[in-house]
Amino acid sequence: xxxxxxxxxxxxxxxxxxxxxxxxxxxxxxxxxxxVIDLEVDAPSAQEARTQLERMCEDLLANPLIESYEIELEExxx
Amino acid sequence: xxxxxxxxxxxxxxxxxxxxxxxxxxxxxxxxxxxVIDLEVDAPSAQEARTQLERMCEDLLANPLIESYEIELEExxx
Numbered sequence: 543x544x545x546x547x548x549x550x551x552x553x554x555x556x557x558x559x560x561x562x563x564x565x566x567x568x569x570x571x572x573x574x575x576x577x578v579i580d581l582e583v584d585a586p587s588a589q590e591a592r593t594q595l596e597r598m599c600e601d602l603l604a605n606p607l608i609e610s611y612e613i614e615l616e617e618x619x620x
Numbered sequence: 621x622x623x624x625x626x627x628x629x630x631x632x633x634x635x636x637x638x639x640x641x642x643x644x645x646x647x648x649x650x651x652x653x654x655x656v657i658d659l660e661v662d663a664p665s666a667q668e669a670r671t672q673l674e675r676m677c678e679d680l681l682a683n684p685l686i687e688s689y690e691i692e693l694e695e696x697x698x
Contacts, residue, residue, distance in 0.1 A: 544656050559657060562680055568672065571660030578622050578656045579637060582649030594646065602640055 543595060544612040545604045546576035579603055588615055621673060622690040623682045624654035657681055666693055 547553045555575035563570045581598070585591035592613055599611040625631045633653035641648045659676070663669035670691055677689040 546656065546658070556657075559659075559681070563659075563676055566676075566679055568676055569662065570676075571662070573660075574658045576656045576658075578624065578654045579634075580624070580652045580654075581637075581641075582651075584647065584649070598641055598644075598646055598648075601644055603637070 543579045543581070543599055543603060544576060544614070545579065545599070545609050546611075547574060548608055548610050551608045576609070577603075582618075588617065591615055621657045621659070621677055621681060622654060622692070623657065623677070623687050624689075625652060626686055626688050629686045654687070655681075660696075666695065669693055 547556070553574050556573045559573040559575060560570060563573070581595070583591050583594050585594060592615060595613045595615075599613070600606065604611040625634070631652050634651045637651040637653055638648060641651070659673070661669050661672050663672060670693060673691045673693075677691070678684065682689040
């Protein structure tokens with residue numbers, strides 16, 4: 543899952559990254575910093591896995607007031 | 621860019637996520653937590669953009685001893 547600060551929400555980590563990169567001489571536009579969470583779940587279908595992961599994001603992994611999340615599924619053999 | 625703890629490197633954030641999800645009743649395998657950094661760069665080609673982003677990862681955004689990084693490019697119109 544990718545969890546990112548929503549647009550318009552202050553992102554101090556992103557601002558620090560921008561500043562540091564510019565000090566190192568890189569020309570960059572806006573930077574935003576979020577989290578990537580790699581997780582193994584066991585589910586009978588991709589749809590069921592997605593439903594589980596959505597609930598985990600809503601309940602724990604993302605703060606829906608200030609963060610958005612994106613789920614990317616990768617299938618593994620059993 | 622996606623920056624993740626390398627395999628075998630201790631990941632306390634991932635362990636906390638695993639524990640918390642299990643306490644909430646989710647059955648999950650290993651969890652690993654890293655960072656996603658979204659960044660705008662201006663480059664004449666995708667190859668040049670990738671080279672710039674690799675240098676940023678090596679110089680600042682990832683700690684190559686304990687973290688690996690992955691670059692995903694998305695083209696924008698000028």
